[in-house]
Amino acid sequence: MTRKVTTIILSLALLLAISWGFWERANRMSLSNAVEAAGQRDFYNLLNYTEQAQVSMGKFLASNSPRQQAVHLTEAWNQAAGAHLSLSQLPTPDIRLINISKFLAQTSDYSNYLARKLARGDELTKQEIKQLIRFRNEMEGLTKELHKIEDQVSNKTIRWSSYYGTRMPQPLKTIANLAVPVEGKPGPLDGFVRTDRHLKNLPTLNYDGPFSDHLEKRKPLGLTGSNISQNEAGRKATAFANDASNSNYNINSTRTSNGRIPAFAFNLIDKNRANVNVNIDVSKQGGQIISMLNTRPVDVPKLDANRVVERATSFLKAHGFDNMEPTYSIRQDNNQLITFAAKEDNIIIYPDQIKVKVALDNGEITGWDATQYYMSHNENRKIPEPKLTMEEARKKLSPQVKVDNTRLALIPLPGGIEKLCYEFSTKFDDTRYLIYINALTGEEEDILQIVDVPGGQLTM
Amino acid sequence: MHLYRRHLLLPAVLVILLICSALWNFYNNGNHQNIVPTQAGAPVGTSDEIDLLARLIAAEAGNEPYEGQVAVGAVVLNRVQSSLFPSTISGVIYEPWAFESVHNGLIWRVSDLSGPRRAAADALNGWDPTYESLFFWNPNKPVSPWIWTRSIVTQIGNHVFAL
Numbered sequence: 001m002t003r004k005v006t007t008i009i010l011s012l013a014l015l016l017a018i019s020w021g022f023w024e025r026a027n028r029m030s031l032s033n034a035v036e037a038a039g040q041r042d043f044y045n046l047l048n049y050t051e052q053a054q055v056s057m058g059k060f061l062a063s064n065s066p067r068q069q070a071v072h073l074t075e076a077w078n079q080a081a082g083a084h085l086s087l088s089q090l091p092t093p094d095i096r097l098i099n100i101s102k103f104l105a106q107t108s109d110y111s112n113y114l115a116r117k118l119a120r121g122d123e124l125t126k127q128e129i130k131q132l133i134r135f136r137n138e139m140e141g142l143t144k145e146l147h148k149i150e151d152q153v154s155n156k157t158i159r160w161s162s163y164y165g166t167r168m169p170q171p172l173k174t175i176a177n178l179a180v181p182v183e184g185k186p187g188p189l190d191g192f193v194r195t196d197r198h199l200k201n202l203p204t205l206n207y208d209g210p211f212s213d214h215l216e217k218r219k220p221l222g223l224t225g226s227n228i229s230q231n232e233a234g235r236k237a238t239a240f241a242n243d244a245s246n247s248n249y250n251i252n253s254t255r256t257s258n259g260r261i262p263a264f265a266f267n268l269i270d271k272n273r274a275n276v277n278v279n280i281d282v283s284k285q286g287g288q289i290i291s292m293l294n295t296r297p298v299d300v301p302k303l304d305a306n307r308v309v310e311r312a313t314s315f316l317k318a319h320g321f322d323n324m325e326p327t328y329s330i331r332q333d334n335n336q337l338i339t340f341a342a343k344e345d346n347i348i349i350y351p352d353q354i355k356v357k358v359a360l361d362n363g364e365i366t367g368w369d370a371t372q373y374y375m376s377h378n379e380n381r382k383i384p385e386p387k388l389t390m391e392e393a394r395k396k397l398s399p400q401v402k403v404d405n406t407r408l409a410l411i412p413l414p415g416g417i418e419k420l421c422y423e424f425s426t427k428f429d430d431t432r433y434l435i436y437i438n439a440l441t442g443e444e445e446d447i448l449q450i451v452d453v454p455g456g457q458l459t460m
Numbered sequence: 461m462h463l464y465r466r467h468l469l470l471p472a473v474l475v476i477l478l479i480c481s482a483l484w485n486f487y488n489n490g491n492h493q494n495i496v497p498t499q500a501g502a503p504v505g506t507s508d509e510i511d512l513l514a515r516l517i518a519a520e521a522g523n524e525p526y527e528g529q530v531a532v533g534a535v536v537l538n539r540v541q542s543s544l545f546p547s548t549i550s551g552v553i554y555e556p557w558a559f560e561s562v563h564n565g566l567i568w569r570v571s572d573l574s575g576p577r578r579a580a581a582d583a584l585n586g587w588d589p590t591y592e593s594l595f596f597w598n599p600n601k602p603v604s605p606w607i608w609t610r611s612i613v614t615q616i617g618n619h620v621f622a623l
Contacts, residue, residue, distance in 0.1 A: 090556070257589075257613055258612070291587060293589075297578070337585055
């Protein structure tokens with residue numbers, strides 16, 4: 001009797017287990033299909049966009065009308081950007097296709113740069129056309145390679161879903177594969193690897209855009225003098241932190257940093273307060289304070305915004321920055337973050353920027369970031385004389401906007417360029433914009449939208 | 461009798477195995493229940509960006525010192541600016557195999573976001589202890605040998621940062 005009962009119970013359990021197994025199997029299949037579909041979509045998007053970009057660049061080269069040329073370049077810009085995005089989402093494990101990625105981003109950005117140039121009415125140089133021909137030919141090569149890979153994708157030698165899976169010992173894997181067969185093995189991606197290796201050898205590209213190769217070699221222009229020792233850097237860091245917090249700090253640890261600005265990085269501990277520590281980077285050359293971050297959480301605000309700006313300004317003055325103008329300000333986690341820009345002869349020098357963070361509970365300086373200042377500040381910088389008067393520049397503005405304020409400013413543009421402009425604070429409907437008119441040519445160089453956020457403003 | 465037992469052995473083992481794995485599954489699911497994955501589409505507002513970035517920082521560098529958390533956030537933002545990576549925060553974070561914690565789902569299980577949120581805000585405000593680094597890894601864990609060909613900027617906590 002008991003034997004019968006046991007048999008029934010065990011059979012039922014087995015039945016249950018089997019149905020559960022089938023249910024899990026169905027789940028796995030549907031997830032695997034979704035992953036496969038996503039991979040296929042990204043791959044075919046990549047293929048299509050690459051092909052289209054190549055065609056658009058070809059049309060540009062065949063066209064003789066600047067207006068049409070700008071249209072084709074704009075298309076190429078979008079298509080190459082689409083290809084870049086699709087490539088980045090493609091599941092290609094263990095290989096990083098950074099050269100293909102860079103090639104697509106540069107092609108896209110360069111097309112955009114040339115289209116802008118045409119839109120301004122400028123002519124393209126022979127060199128620029130030659131560069132685009134080069135890009136078009138490489139794009140053609142990439143398309144051909146992708147077509148070869150497409151053969152593998154369509155005959156299922158490459159299955160995107162097969163690259164996902166939990167690592168498990170081979171015997172278990174064999175059993176799992178018997179239960180739920182995986183379609184296709186994780187196939188080789190040689191085509192991608194080959195193309196990536198080939199594109200690594202593209203010559204460097206210099207132009208006025210964010211992906212220009214010359215930007216990777218930028219050096220800090222604002223650092224002068226000889227290298228200082230670690231001890232001296234430590235003394236500077238401690239003095240700075242003591243002044244920022246009105247407290248006393250001890251060095252806890254030191255490391256070196258070999259980035260764009262070679263530096264000693266210190267971690268300091270407050271002698272008077274428990275669990276308060278500060279990170280400070282001091283440049284090796286010249287021993288300047290590049291950045292500081294106090295990691296303490298800040299309590300309920302007690303100070304008002306004006307007091308905070310005064311505190312930040314006097315702190316800057318005490319550290320040798322006499323002519324700094326507060327530009328943007330934003331409240332974050334009970335800190336007020338104020339961005340200062342240098343001011344010379346009533347011109348705002350936006351590239352020479354220092355961010356100061358002030359704690360709203362006790363006015364302590366909790367943050368300092370002068371990286372941009374030391375990257376771009378240049379003692380020998382020549383600021384040209386404006387050729388247009390403010391009134392002449394104002395006439396270049398759209399008649400729709402209402403002007404609140406005007407001043408001269410040196411602004412940074414993509415590609416590490418600086419231009420002298422009239423900055424107009426304007427309003428269109430209820431949105432505020434900063435419009436920059438080149439003080440030498442009258443060209444509209446840039447527009448920033450001001451976005452109000454709690455406790456401050458941002459520009460976009 | 462003898463024969464009967466042998467017949468039972470295989471199914472019994474199977475049943476026990478399956479029940480164990482079912483329990484394990486339920487236990488795991490129970491752990492995730494109250495955490496909802498964030499989804500950041502474009503365009504994202506500032507607070508959404510902080511949230512997504514904070515989640516990645518918590519998952520990748522939850523046990524790192526504060527500076528190491530800011531550094532991981534900065535690497536994500538440096539990637540957004542780089543031609544080698546997608547140009548949005550969500551694009552960079554959800555790039556396949558880019559981050560271990562996205563691959564294994566840890567990013568959706570993290571719960572303490574207060575520290576990482578402050579670190580994310582500092583990174584978004586421009587603090588970058590890594591000076592434009594694009595990669596970071598733990599030198600004590602197995603990584604692809606390729607990564608060591610990058611030029612190393614510094615080590616913060618348990619992470620090496622490189623261009």
